[in-house]
Amino acid sequence: MTTINAQRALVPDGWAADVAIQVGADGRITGIGAAAHGADAALLMPGMPNVHSHAFQRALAGRAERAARGPGTFLTWRERMYALSQRVTPDDIEAIATLLYVEMLEAGYTSVCEFNYLHHGPDGGPHGDPAAASRALVRAARAAGIRLTLLPVLYMHAGFGAQSPEPAQAPFIHAVRDYLALLADLLRDQDDTTRIGIAFHSLRAVSPEAIEEVLAWRTGVAPGMPVHIHVAEQLQEVHECEAWSGLRPVEWLLERGLVDEHWCLVHATHMTDDETRWLAATGAVACLCPTTEANLGDGLFPLPAFLAAGGRIAIGSDSHVSVSPVEELRWLEYGQRLVLGQRNVAASATEPHPGARLARAVLSGGGQALGQDAGRIATGQLADLVELDAGHPLIAGSEGDALLDCLVFSGNRTLVREVFVAGRKVVHGGRHPLAVDAAARFAATVRRLQLAA
Numbered sequence: 001m002t003t004i005n006a007q008r009a010l011v012p013d014g015w016a017a018d019v020a021i022q023v024g025a026d027g028r029i030t031g032i033g034a035a036a037h038g039a040d041a042a043l044l045m046p047g048m049p050n051v052h053s054h055a056f057q058r059a060l061a062g063r064a065e066r067a068a069r070g071p072g073t074f075l076t077w078r079e080r081m082y083a084l085s086q087r088v089t090p091d092d093i094e095a096i097a098t099l100l101y102v103e104m105l106e107a108g109y110t111s112v113c114e115f116n117y118l119h120h121g122p123d124g125g126p127h128g129d130p131a132a133a134s135r136a137l138v139r140a141a142r143a144a145g146i147r148l149t150l151l152p153v154l155y156m157h158a159g160f161g162a163q164s165p166e167p168a169q170a171p172f173i174h175a176v177r178d179y180l181a182l183l184a185d186l187l188r189d190q191d192d193t194t195r196i197g198i199a200f201h202s203l204r205a206v207s208p209e210a211i212e213e214v215l216a217w218r219t220g221v222a223p224g225m226p227v228h229i230h231v232a233e234q235l236q237e238v239h240e241c242e243a244w245s246g247l248r249p250v251e252w253l254l255e256r257g258l259v260d261e262h263w264c265l266v267h268a269t270h271m272t273d274d275e276t277r278w279l280a281a282t283g284a285v286a287c288l289c290p291t292t293e294a295n296l297g298d299g300l301f302p303l304p305a306f307l308a309a310g311g312r313i314a315i316g317s318d319s320h321v322s323v324s325p326v327e328e329l330r331w332l333e334y335g336q337r338l339v340l341g342q343r344n345v346a347a348s349a350t351e352p353h354p355g356a357r358l359a360r361a362v363l364s365g366g367g368q369a370l371g372q373d374a375g376r377i378a379t380g381q382l383a384d385l386v387e388l389d390a391g392h393p394l395i396a397g398s399e400g401d402a403l404l405d406c407l408v409f410s411g412n413r414t415l416v417r418e419v420f421v422a423g424r425k426v427v428h429g430g431r432h433p434l435a436v437d438a439a440a441r442f443a444a445t446v447r448r449l450q451l452a453a
Contacts, residue, residue: 001025002423004383005035006044007390011377015400019044023383027192027422031379042390043403046375047110047419048325049366051287052228052266052316055097055137056118059442060084061321063451074234074296081319082168084451086122090136092445093118097140099442102432103323105146108416110384111366111374112146113316115199115228115266117153117172119182124170130178131185138194144434145426147384149370151199151228152186154179154214160204160244172201176210180217187222193422197226197371202233203241203249215258226262226371228287229253233267233298250275259284264314264369269299276302280311285369290331292318300335304345307361314366329358329408355408356401383423388415 009019020035141148155172261283336345346354367375419427
């Protein structure tokens, strides 16, 4: 039994003073009691789930901004991403992901959903171990100490109507039979901090028949496995889906009754009012990635309407142009302010602090999308915790939810001091013990890959 003390801790009912959190050998919170006044930890809050990650793309951050043929679009960025995907090996993936996961932990993320479609070699041929790329990500997560939900991705086609894959997509492609074999193999690697889920890349990349077959397999093997999918990220995707099926992408999923609380729809940027309300009613999570969506010019999610309908949200750093939960939350609000010409868009009559409302929403929705008991400081939950620097001037004198507003809206100086995953301290004084070595290995990998814009 381990005890973690806090002067103040964010529990489900709000901020509690002088809290002692007991953690069992399994890394779960076994009880919450009273600590001596002036306990040794400062401000304790649940660690943030990062619900959408393509780890290898961290190597591309800042290296795909050159306007070679006009201003550029998502598709011109994708060309750079495809070029990278054809060069990285499983060892490269491990090196890139290890530093990324260290960065996440130092920023206050304690868990990550890794949406991995980079399965094969450049020509589409399998590695000696067909799960080599996935296992590289598992090794990176275990080395860094971050909680992982690994989402191997089914990717079959180049576009709606089962279009043949492009040559550059060869590293991603699976037949359903081989994909299910990969899932079955990886399920044997699950442990206390690693879980396996299902991901469909997108409706354009997976046929309806394949979705049905995979979900039928899931029903027989592990009905509660999380299911993630990219959907309605760009307007072009919406228009192509309508031409193919007569329906918009989110509408197509909802019409078939596929979506429930185990699903996570990533982006869902372009929805009608009806889709927005309907998606909220399913209990599914919408994962929003504001820094990546801004970087790619995707557009803005209908946040006020979705929250008003009771929708559940999470955040992800996606392509990792930024690795900061604070920045994702800030731009989730700021994007709405710029479009609507209003302030405090995410606030409500019962939750007047927008930073606090967003933080609570993505902690809860993030734990749900992760498929693990994370995102709350409560008995039975996983002891994934972040200690903030109570003495930092940016939050001096702040109490309650006003403190969370300061955390989100007062700048980019990190307030993270200590980070615990399953009750084990993985960040000390704001630094991860692997930070220096992981950075050196990452830098050597990027230099060898020659990724300069």
